[in-house]
Amino acid sequence: MRFNKLDLNLLVALDALLTEQSISRAAEKTHLSQSAMSNALARLREYFDDELLVQVGRKMEPTSRAESLKDPVRDILVRVEASVATQPEFVPAQSSRLFRLLISDYTLMTVIPHLQKLAYRQAPGVQFDFRPQTTQPQRALERGEADLLIIPKDFCSANHPSEKLLEEVFCSVLWSESHLATGELTEDRYVAAGHVVVQPGDGRALEDWFMQQSGVKRRAEVSSFSFLSQAHLVVGTHRIATMHRRLAMMAKRFLPITIRDLPVPVPRMEQLVQWHEYKTNDPGLMWLRKLLKDAVMEMDSAH
Template sequence: MRFNKLDLNLLVALDALLTEQSISRAAEKTHLSQSAMSNALARLREYFEDELLVQVGRKMEPTTRAQSLKDPVRDILVRVEASVTAQPQFIPAQSTRLFRLLISDYTLMTLVPHLQRLAYKQAPGVRFELRPQATQPQRALERGEADLLIIPKDFCSTSHPSELLFEETFCSVLWSESHLASGTLTEDRYMSAGHVVVQPGDGVALTDWFMQQSSIKRQAETSTFSFLSQASLVVGTHRIATMHRRLALLAARFLPIAIRDLPVPIPHMQQVVQWHQHRTTDPGLVWLRALLREAATAMDSPLPPGTPG
């Protein structure tokens, strides 16, 4: 099929080349031979009258023209996939579909176990690929590299639809033998203590973002990439971790920690699920979003009788 004399099959090759910036890796990704991918690049160069990828040392780097094509080409392919390859119906009990979710370790520990239990009951053949949220996870969603993104509402993209799953509050977590665990944790005691904070990749944790908005400055003495690790890192110290309350309650089951209300004002976190605007009616994602709503309710309910664990 051609459009304005361009073989549309070449868009798949172009997308792979711009993503991988390597002929061999692009060929592997699209299941083509290297010679076929080299031929595709030659045809693309002729059509766009641009080198697109140029050799710089041992790497290939995109030209300015190639950079301007990267997102539009990916958007076209996402639209095609959503419109043409999407199945007209989704039968959970018969499906072996792979769902790719971008999540934090907070979501992994609190929400996802309930999602897995419910999904296994309805669709035992369905598979999940749980990926960590890197910097700008919205880009993976927009490029069709993830099916769903579960993220605080404050950080989600305004270009795609989202749905509120649940709200979360924050609390202070301390070693149970810390002097700070005795008596009232006042704002002065909180602010004068050292803190264990989360620094997720190149981004900022929501708690820090909230505190920055309120001009609250903590003494960060330990930083970690993991929300879950905060509780273990205060044990044996007089430091404080500001944690999601549900995660803190989970950690309290196996760590000698004390949980206290925060003496400083922090808004509730609104956790949402987000999906690509072109995949709103995808039957599989409609089912999965409904299951996520059910899992969010199950988080705060006792497990059904006979449930393992």
């Protein structure tokens, strides 16, 4: 099929080339031979009257024209997939669909085990690919590289629909033999202590964002990429970790830690599930979003 003399099949090749910036990797991604992908690039260069990708040392770099095409081309393909490839109905018991979710290890350890149990009962053939959140995970959602994004409300994209999944409170976690575990944990003691913090892909801890609004400053002595690791990293020290309470309660089952209420103001975290606007009526994702809510209810009733 052609549009304005452009073979629309070439858009798939263009998207792969702009994403991978490599003829061999783009060919592998689209299940084409390298010669076929090279031929596609030549035709694209002729149509756009631009090199699109140029060799710089051992790498291929996109031209400014290619950069301007990257998001619009991906948007077209996501729209086509949502409109054409999505099945009109979803039968869980008969499905072998793969769902790709961008989540933190907090979500992986708390909600996902319950989701898996419920999903296996209803749809044993359904597959899941849980991927870590990196810097700007919204970009992966917008590019159709993930089906759902589970993320705090403050980090959601304003361009796509979302709904609240759960609320979470923060607490202080201490080694049970720490001097901070005895007596009242006052704001002064909290601020004076060293802290174990989590810095996700964007490099900023969520609770820091809240605290700075209240003028509270912490001294971070240890930083990690994992929310679950915080409880482990306070053991044997006099440091404090500010953790999600659900996760802290899980860690308390097997670690010598004490949980205290926070002596500083930190609002509840609203955890949202978000999806691409083109996939709002996707029957499979509607089923999965409902199942996520059921998983939260089961998780909290178990506790």
